[in-house]
Amino acid sequence: MPAGETATAETVTVDSPTECxxxxxxxxxxxxPVAGTVEAVTERLSRLDERGHLGGCRIEHWPPERHAFARRSDRTDRSELLGEFERWAERRGCSLEPGFRRKKRPSSPLDVGSNSASDELVRVPVVALALYDGPPSETAELRDVIPRTEHRNTGDQRTLTVDEWLAAVETGRREPTAGAAGGTRARSLEGRQ
Known part of the structure; x- marks a missing residue:
């Protein structure tokens, strides 16, 4: 099954959300139209947090891509954050595609020099979740990234979406079922350019 599709009967176990x-x-x-859907997702998260279903919640904009004149002391850039997510996925044996992708930046006649970080474009989903074992800090451990794709022993793949994870937490299930959240709109947000 392609990574962008979801199965109808498989499940993926998630950590207890009250600890996340x-x-x-x-x-x-x-x-x-997409802004309304993003707002609905953030409202669902806020309600879950207010009701004590999460250990905490905050909404952030994706960090910017690093630019040629950015200082190294600037806050984490998009590529560094994705690097943290990719290391987590590698340890876990899953993939962040199709929601997250890196690709080579087309060359420009204005390029002064080649820098591997600036030669890459980092595509991120419209909305994604990072779950930590405590308030996000240098010492907090990343426990999950959503959306993510699990690679099965049978050779197929199954992508867990933000919508599925939220539906599981809202209903008290530890295993979100693919397609259980109903809407395809939120699912489609996670892989958009």
Whole structure:
């Protein structure tokens, strides 16, 4: 099954959400119809946090891509954050695609020099969740990233979406079922450019 599709009867176990501190990353500018869907996701997270279903929650815009004139002391850039997520996925044996992707930046005649970090474009989902074992800090451990794709022993793949994870927490299930959340709109947000 392609990574962008979801199965109908498989499940993926998630950590107890009451122990998780969730950071919801959203894009800073999205078209009007998509903005409404992003707002609905952030409202669902806020309700879950208010009801004590999460250890904590905060909404952040994706960090910027590093630019040629950025100082190293600037806050984490998008590539560094994705690097943290990729290391977690590698340890876990899963993939962040199709929601997250790196690709080579087309060359420009204005390029002064080649820098491997600036030669890459980092595509992130419109909305994604990072779950930590405590309030996000240098010492907090990353426990989960959503969306993510699990690789099965049978050779197929199954992508867990933000919508499925939220539906599981809202209903008290520890295993979100693919397609259980109903809407395909939120699912489609996670892989958009």
């Amino acid at each position: 501190h969730v950071v919801c990353y959203v894009r800073s500018s999205v078209p009007g």
